[in-house]
Amino acid sequence: AQRVTQPEKLLSVFKGAPVELKCNYSYSGSPELFWYVQYSRQRLQLLLRHISRESIKGFTADLNKGETSFHLKKPFAQEEDSAMYYCALSDTGSARQLTFGSGTQLTVLP
């Protein structure tokens, strides 16, 4: 069975400091991984996906198959980055279901 683990429920950093939100996964096949974000009073939305290898709002995430990790990083955190972040894994079946981690609440302090 696939599983996504986000070990930190809460994470606080100061503005301008680097931030890393951890995500580890277990999956027998070739995973597709995503980060979703939920800002206060907004809908849950896709932030980035590993296959795109893109940087969104300064965030990047690299899939490390050896360590089964997909950590989200940003070199200089901004106050507007404060939100709940969910790591998610998609299976490769026809339904492409998403399995979500438990989420990390990031607070960027002024």
Place this chain on the structure above:
Amino acid sequence: DGGITQSPKYLFRKEGQNVTLSCEQNLNHDAMYWYRQDPGQGLRLIYYSQIVNDFQKGDIAEGYSVSREKKESFPLTVTSAQKNPTAFYLCASKVTPANNEQFFGPGTRLTVL
């Protein structure tokens, strides 16, 4: 905003009553999903539908039922059999089942009194 709507935003029900949560989308998406969001547990899949008139159980389907009579609508009924129904419920959709990006509604917070 738009695309996926959920109503109502807040819902209260008495213990023992069934209640139906609405989810509508005008994105012409084939696949629709219901999740339950609890603090510290992330999102857990209740039911999903890949196409009209077809749906499958997710990880926590017990005490819930759904229907998919129209492409744009995927209502969720929380029955009295659901032991702990108080939660935040999210509906989502995507273009096709094979596509990976899900679009989420604003959610409905259900409180059982």
